Amino acid sequence: MELNIQEMIFQFVGGLGIFLFGIKFMGEGLQKAAGDRLRDILDRFTSNPLMGVLAGMLVTVLIQSSSGTTALTVGLVSAGFMTLRQAIGVIMGANIGTTVTAFIIGIEIDEYALPIIALGSACIFFFKNQKMHHLGQVFFGFGALFFGLDLMSSGMKPLRALEAFHDLTVSMSANPILGVLVGTIFTVIVQSSSATIGILQELFAQGALELKTALPVLFGDNIGTTITAVLASIGTSVAARRAALVHVMFNVIGTIIFMILLIPYTKFIGYLQQSLDLNPEMTIAFAHGIFNVSNTIIQFPFIAVLAWIVTKLIRGEDSVIDFKAQNLNPIFIEQSPSIALGRAKEEIVRTAELSMKGVQEAREYFNTKQKKHADMALQLEDAINTLDKKITNYLVAISAKPLSDADSEQHAILVDSTRDIERIGDHMENIIELVDYQILNRLTLSTEAQNELNEMFELTISTLNDAIQSLKNFDIELARSVIQKEEQIDKMERLLRKRHILRLNNGNCTGNAGIVFVDIVSNLERIGDHSVNIAEAVLGEQANIIKHSNGA
Structure with missing residues (x-):
């Protein structure tokens, strides 16, 4: 056959x-x-x-x-x-x-x-x-x-x-x-x-x-x-x-x-x-x-x-992100809601530090286009989402207990801060996706645009760091400096948009590359806004402490 x-x-x-x-x-x-x-x-x-x-x-x-x-x-x-x-x-x-x-x-x-x-x-x-x-x-x-x-x-x-x-x-x-x-x-x-x-x-x-x-x-x-x-x-x-x-x-x-x-x-x-x-x-x-x-x-x-x-x-230290909450022991809720709030605050600060590291990794990915930075940023974003759920559930459990007026106000501030940190993670993920789009479509930003974005990254990361430190150490001066820096970020956003339009008119930048530029600027500006929200929460808490101490 x-x-x-x-x-x-x-x-x-x-x-x-x-x-x-x-x-x-x-x-x-x-x-x-x-x-x-x-x-x-x-x-x-x-x-x-x-x-x-x-x-x-x-x-x-x-x-x-x-x-x-x-x-x-x-x-x-x-x-x-x-x-x-x-x-x-x-x-x-x-x-x-x-x-x-x-x-x-x-x-x-x-x-x-x-x-x-x-x-x-x-x-x-x-x-x-x-x-x-x-x-x-x-x-x-x-x-x-x-x-x-x-x-x-x-x-x-x-x-x-x-x-x-x-x-x-x-x-x-x-x-x-x-x-x-x-x-x-x-x-x-x-x-x-x-x-x-x-x-x-x-x-x-x-x-x-x-x-x-x-x-x-x-x-x-x-x-x-x-x-x-x-x-x-x-x-x-x-x-x-x-x-x-x-x-x-x-x-x-x-x-x-x-x-x-x-x-x-x-x-x-x-x-x-x-x-x-x-x-x-x-x-x-x-x-x-x-x-x-x-x-x-x-x-x-x-x-x-x-x-x-x-x-x-295979030698070398691996950068392991700890997804597991370190400070949210439910025993504290039963023993002392006030102590539990303090532990929740520590976990929120730790999550905020992960968000800042994520923005830094997003900047590295933007500059180097190395996938390891994108992977790390996305892992950090995943960790932030996981911790956000655990912190929120912990805060909900605390709210079921009788709280003093001061603790109730601190509780509200922590809930808002958690939401802001989670949103920072989302904006960091958006930046990763924009760089992915840039790589996929082989878009090139001008050296001038690259430098401008790096400058804005630097200011945004500095602002976010100050906001985190102000929350961590209850530092009023740092909280005020965050508000000043955020105003600089807003001015920078308006300035960069104007410069971008000039480059487009002069033919120094393509439309698609311009979309990447403008969207990264927009996401950095939003990170600045969330940083201010954290700083304002610290200032609000200080005002409440003064109010309650006067009332006493």
């Missing part, structure tokens, strides 16, 4: 595309249905490495991507939500969670793929309910996964007749390390271990590979999936690079152990296949699951050692 190479390639490539889309679409549907709970799961249930393993498993099952879980984990480590040791537990759990896809593939429901796709489509197009939409995504993705797998299987059937493929399988059988390399390289290319293991399941089901040849390829697939995390960590934080390296080490060490035990492991999987009457796809799924579970059990006691190794290999 003559081989139709074109049909074979088209079916395989098309099937692979549908399979990858199915996994992604199903994962997105599950993620949307779960909402913000995924991050909460990783935040709350990683108090120790064992809980981290369970949390990593659960989240990976929900989003159908170990790389996605690793990326979430890296973000949480950078944000100070979890330690590197806890993150290693999550990464181990992610490796176990990703085996679920192989078990799903092992269930023989290929013939029902199209009806499942139809059911998913009906949920998406005929229902207005958001939950039904998310459920439709899950069904559609689930069906597409099997439909793509079926197409890939049809495309791979003629492979056994190809002499080159036969020679490769003979070579891999004689040299298992070659199988590991083939699995690693193919997964690096496809960027999905679920896809390459799915292909491996089909090849094994068709008799194109023997078990002793398939297992080294399986181990290589697990190494290959770590490359995604490695690529994602390039140029990012120290914590991100350490987490990515742990992911690589975990799978490489596991592969070395199982390659040493390859002959007994092959016999064990063969025994399972016969005794449990497993189909070929489920046999590979069991081999994959046992590999990752055993690997986790073996390496789990050495988490501290892995953390120590990666810390030594």
Whole structure:
């Protein structure tokens, strides 16, 4: 029978595309249905490495991507939500969670793929309910996964007749390390271990590979999936690079152990296949699951050692932002609302300092266009939003207690200050988005415009710093200087707008670049306004203290 190479390639490539889309679409549907709970799961249930393993498993099952879980984990480590040791537990759990896809593939429901796709489509197009939409995504993705797998299987059937493929399988059988390399390289290319293991399941089901040849390829697939995390960590934080390296080490060490035990492991999987009457796809799924579970059990006691190794290999201090509130102990609310207000004020000052650091990072991003500054600014903005909610809830709890007139006024001032700090974070995020727009559209600001914006950045940051210090130390003179500096910011805004119009008229500046310039100026002016609000709160508090002391 003559081989139709074109049909074979088209079916395989098309099937692979549908399979990858199915996994992604199903994962997105599950993620949307779960909402913000995924991050909460990783935040709350990683108090120790064992809980981290369970949390990593659960989240990976929900989003159908170990790389996605690793990326979430890296973000949480950078944000100070979890330690590197806890993150290693999550990464181990992610490796176990990703085996679920192989078990799903092992269930023989290929013939029902199209009806499942139809059911998913009906949920998406005929229902207005958001939950039904998310459920439709899950069904559609689930069906597409099997439909793509079926197409890939049809495309791979003629492979056994190809002499080159036969020679490769003979070579891999004689040299298992070659199988590991083939699995690693193919997964690096496809960027999905679920896809390459799915292909491996089909090849094994068709008799194109023997078990002793398939297992080294399986181990290589697990190494290959770590490359995604490695690529994602390039140029990012120290914590991100350490987490990515742990992911690589975990799978490489596991592969070395199982390659040493390859002959007994092959016999064990063969025994399972016969005794449990497993189909070929489920046999590979069991081999994959046992590999990752055993690997986790073996390496789990050495988490501290892995953390120590990666810390030594990747040196440097990482700038960790602590998202967790440090001063909001609920005990103070019960014991003394007045003390609780003081603790809330300390947390507000800490949040304000994060907002100032965020504006400084936004300035660095504007000047250098280095992504690390944008990432740090956005992490800071995320931290500000998280702390804003916690502070607001704490202040609400305080308001339920009986407060003196002076404490009531201080409470109102703190509520307003919290709102102002959160808004500063929003304006800092706006500036990051404007610089992103500038980079995306390759817009260039004139040297004059660049210098003017840097001057305004400097004045705004100085004003914000004075406002924070006035709140922190209850410094009336600093609060008054903030109001004077903000007047300078307002004058500068008007002056820069006039200069910008002159540059536009003279053709020294393009319209799109001008939009970036004017919007950054506007956001800096708004940061100045919020700084004044904080300073005026301090002045208002001083006036209240004088009033109450006179009344006494």
